[in-house]
Amino acid sequence: MRVWSTPARVVLVVAGVGLGACVLAFLGALFLHVAPANSVSKEYRDQVDWVVYPEFEQNWKLFAPDPLQRNVEVDARVQTIGADGQVATGAWHGLTAGDWAAIRHDPAPSHLDQNLLRRAWDFYESTHGEGDAQAPDGSRGRMAERYLERIALQRIGPGGDRVIQVQLRATVTSVAPPAWSREQVDTAPHVRELPWWPVQAEDRRGLS
Amino acid sequence: MTSAATAVRAALPRLLTTLAPYQAAVVRIGVAGTWGAYLLREWPHRRVLYGDRSPWSAELNDRLLADTHAFTALSWSDGRWWFEAVYLLALLSAVAVAAGWRTRASTVLFALTVLSLQNRNVFLGDGGDNLVHLMAIYLVFTRCGRVWSLDARRRARRPGRDPSEWGEPRAVADALAAMLHNCAMLVIAVQVVLVYAAAGWYKVQGTRWQDGTAVFYPLKLGYFTPWPELSGLLGGSLLVTFALTYGTVIMQVGFPFSLAARRLKNVLLAVMVCEHLAIAVLLGLPFFSLAMVSADAVFLPTAFLLAVRERLAGRWAALRAGRRTSGAADGTGADGAAGVDAGAGTAVDAGAGGEPVGGRGD
Numbered sequence: 279m280r281v282w283s284t285p286a287r288v289v290l291v292v293a294g295v296g297l298g299a300c301v302l303a304f305l306g307a308l309f310l311h312v313a314p315a316n317s318v319s320k321e322y323r324d325q326v327d328w329v330v331y332p333e334f335e336q337n338w339k340l341f342a343p344d345p346l347q348r349n350v351e352v353d354a355r356v357q358t359i360g361a362d363g364q365v366a367t368g369a370w371h372g373l374t375a376g377d378w379a380a381i382r383h384d385p386a387p388s389h390l391d392q393n394l395l396r397r398a399w400d401f402y403e404s405t406h407g408e409g410d411a412q413a414p415d416g417s418r419g420r421m422a423e424r425y426l427e428r429i430a431l432q433r434i435g436p437g438g439d440r441v442i443q444v445q446l447r448a449t450v451t452s453v454a455p456p457a458w459s460r461e462q463v464d465t466a467p468h469v470r471e472l473p474w475w476p477v478q479a480e481d482r483r484g485l486s
Numbered sequence: 487m488t489s490a491a492t493a494v495r496a497a498l499p500r501l502l503t504t505l506a507p508y509q510a511a512v513v514r515i516g517v518a519g520t521w522g523a524y525l526l527r528e529w530p531h532r533r534v535l536y537g538d539r540s541p542w543s544a545e546l547n548d549r550l551l552a553d554t555h556a557f558t559a560l561s562w563s564d565g566r567w568w569f570e571a572v573y574l575l576a577l578l579s580a581v582a583v584a585a586g587w588r589t590r591a592s593t594v595l596f597a598l599t600v601l602s603l604q605n606r607n608v609f610l611g612d613g614g615d616n617l618v619h620l621m622a623i624y625l626v627f628t629r630c631g632r633v634w635s636l637d638a639r640r641r642a643r644r645p646g647r648d649p650s651e652w653g654e655p656r657a658v659a660d661a662l663a664a665m666l667h668n669c670a671m672l673v674i675a676v677q678v679v680l681v682y683a684a685a686g687w688y689k690v691q692g693t694r695w696q697d698g699t700a701v702f703y704p705l706k707l708g709y710f711t712p713w714p715e716l717s718g719l720l721g722g723s724l725l726v727t728f729a730l731t732y733g734t735v736i737m738q739v740g741f742p743f744s745l746a747a748r749r750l751k752n753v754l755l756a757v758m759v760c761e762h763l764a765i766a767v768l769l770g771l772p773f774f775s776l777a778m779v780s781a782d783a784v785f786l787p788t789a790f791l792l793a794v795r796e797r798l799a800g801r802w803a804a805l806r807a808g809r810r811t812s813g814a815a816d817g818t819g820a821d822g823a824a825g826v827d828a829g830a831g832t833a834v835d836a837g838a839g840g841e842p843v844g845g846r847g848d
Contacts, residue, residue, distance in 0.1 A: 280657060282658075286654055289658055290662070297666065301673060305676050308679065315657075332554040332557075332605075333557035333623065334620065338682075338688075342685060342689040343691040343695070345689050345694060345703040347694070348571035377708075377709065381709065382711075384712055386770075387770045388528060389528060389531075390534060390535055392709055393609075393611065393612060394534075396709055409658075421549060425541060428543065450666050453706040455702075456702045456724070464559050479635065483543065484543060
């Protein structure tokens with residue numbers, strides 16, 4: 279085995295202690311981030327956030343504490359104005375229905391079908407707890423609105439007439455409990471209709 | 487007390503050597519392979535997911551980035567061709583990392599491209615993407631190209647000086663790199679433990695996991711039922727649903743503790759790999775499952791990995807030999823056989839100092 283000189287030993291020990299301390303601090307921060315909010319993670323919140331955000335974020339509550347027990351189906355429709363000034367409201371397009379159809383019998387579903395709209399809606403819901411009124415300018419809520427609006431416009435596609443407004447609605451249906459369960463669950467669909475959002479030409483940028 | 491001290495003193499020099507080279511290689515191949523396959527699968531949709539046609543426009547993302555300070559090279563320009571170049575680079579670096587070509591440099595490029603794409607739209611990913619993101623960063627600090635890589639093959643063909651003949655500066659540099667590698671491997675192992683511990687302990691609190699029906703519900707979600715007939719069949723049985731629900735929680739909560747018992751750990755690993763394969767098919771999450779299995783591989787025993795390698799090498803050699811005897815003796819066969827031999831040589835060499843992070847004494 280190699281015999282190290284004193285300077286080499288110093289370098290190795292210093293490096294070892296330094297690396298060990300860094301690893302401990304890093305793993306400690308990850309642990310506190312993953313653990314339920316506790317006295318330590320509250321006290322050192324800034325330090326933990328400094329380590330974890332933006333690149334070491336973790337969300338491992340996979341299907342926990344409870345799995346999702348409801349299906350959300352998002353539909354969208356547009357209002358167009360013709361050359362003669364006639365305003366027409368189009369039919370509802372099943373955006374989620376399209377996703378589900380694409381996923382069916384696909385062994386490797388695309389994130390386009392499985393995650394894009396689903397997570398955009400989650401984003402919207404998480405920023406619109408109090409209702410569907412327009413969120414303040416520059417807020418996350420407004421970003422979620424713009425994102426959903428653009429998803430709808432992209433999927434409906436450019437029709438003949440100019441689109442002036444777009445509207446979304448979400449139909450939420452609870453999954454019925456298994457046949458052997460005696461639990462009573464309301465499985466009637468609940469519809470959440472969002473307000474009409476005005477559409478400008480620049481809102482379509484890059485979509486087609 | 488003194489015997490413990492001597493044991494520690496004896497163990498210390500080992501920390502200056504590259505531990506768990508096989509586990510590092512499997513994680514590298516698994517993670518890069520998963521991400522590479524994912525990028526290929528999304529090739530037709532790449533511009534809508536991460537590029538110039540994304541409904542999550544560059545302006546929207548710029549506003550978010552100003553808040554989060556996440557890294558993405560895609561914010562440097564929102565033009566189409568810059569995006570195409572980054573996507574192609576991401577694909578090429580995934581191939582390079584999986585093959586272990588110029589591994590250190592390609593892992594850096596791999597991590598940067600993974601971050602660039604994922605941070606272009608953070609509202610796209612699932613747990614699998616999150617895991618690839620983390621592993622891509624950790625792999626940069628490992629010596630994951632020590633074995634089972636093009637780099638290892640090249641080193642075996644053109645061996646340098648024996649490490650015992652190195653001057654001290656080089657030996658110190660080598661020991662420092664080994665220490666960094668060992669730390670990164672520890673981080674990877676703890677990260678996997680954190681994933682399961684968090685997933686398990688949060689489930690314990692859920693009423694659905696307690697009443698034994700939790701597994702039933704995802705099988706009824708439109709987004710996670712590519713095979714509704716199959717999902718209906720599985721979710722239709724009370725006993726199967728109960729066993730899977732309770733089994734999942736017990737496994738996830740128990741996995742961290744099983745690391746103290748080698749045999750139990752290996753059994754749980756095998757069960758977890760099977761569960762992930764089932765998730766891949768039933769819930770339509772193949773890339774998520776592949777990423778999880780790749781990360782789990784950090785806990786696979788060295789003996790098992792070597793045995794798998796032996797079998798694959800045997801098949802490969804037999805294939806080569808078969809082709810040679812069938813008349814295609816143009817020199818490539820002999821060349822390939824030499825490569826296999828050389829690879830086996832490095833495997834044995836590195837194996838002497840290598841031990842898995844997870845299972846001591848495997």
